[in-house]
Amino acid sequence: xxxxxxxxxxxxxxxxxxxxxxxxxxxxxxxxxxxxxxxxxxxxxxxxxxxxxxxxxxxxxxxxxxxxxxxxxxxxxxxxxxxxxxxxxxxxxxxxxxxxxxxxxxxxxxxxxxxxxxxx
Numbered sequence: 001x002x003x004x005x006x007x008x009x010x011x012x013x014x015x016x017x018x019x020x021x022x023x024x025x026x027x028x029x030x031x032x033x034x035x036x037x038x039x040x041x042x043x044x045x046x047x048x049x050x051x052x053x054x055x056x057x058x059x060x061x062x063x064x065x066x067x068x069x070x071x072x073x074x075x076x077x078x079x080x081x082x083x084x085x086x087x088x089x090x091x092x093x094x095x096x097x098x099x100x101x102x103x104x105x106x107x108x109x110x111x112x113x114x115x116x117x118x119x120x
Contacts (some may be wrong), residue, residue, distance in 0.1 A: 001030075001032075001059065001062055001063070001067070001070065002021055002023060002032065004058070004059075004062065005021060005032055005034070005055070005059060005072065006019065006021055007110055008055055008058070009021075009034060009044065009055075010088075012040075012044060012051070013036055013037065013040040013043060013044070014037070014039065014043070015036075015037040015039065015040060017033070018033070018035075018036055018037040018040070019035070019036055020035040020036075021033070021034050021035075022035070028069060029069040029070065029071055030063075030068060030070045030071070031070075031071045031073065032059070032070065032071065032072045032073070033073050033075060034072065034073065034074050034075065036074065036076050041074065044074050045074065052072070052074060055072060056072050059072055070078055076102065085091065
């Protein structure tokens with residue numbers, strides 16, 4: 001199964017030499033952890049995750065035929081040690097002040113006999 005996954009990924013990526021697959025067995029599930037070049041992460045995931053969903057579907061079909069459970073995770077080289085479940089976002093150090101967006105414009109009003117004219 002790892003060979004099929006590797007074949008698919010190497011044909012999708014622009015840097016196929018950076019595709020690395022590590023295999024872990026956890027509680028009867030085979031975890032395939034795929035590491036790719038950071039520039040190829042978007043290619044592997046695809047629009048709205050369609051590409052990775054298709055890859056996972058292929059792997060699931062093969063797993064069902066063989067009677068095993070599989071899981072496929074994608075990690076880029078820059079994220080190899082990062083926890084995928086959490087993201088660290090720091091709040092801004094100070095709250096930006098809001099300045100008025102509308103400037104005061106002097107308006108002169110002159111009255112005429114039938115209507116009111118406003119000159120800007």
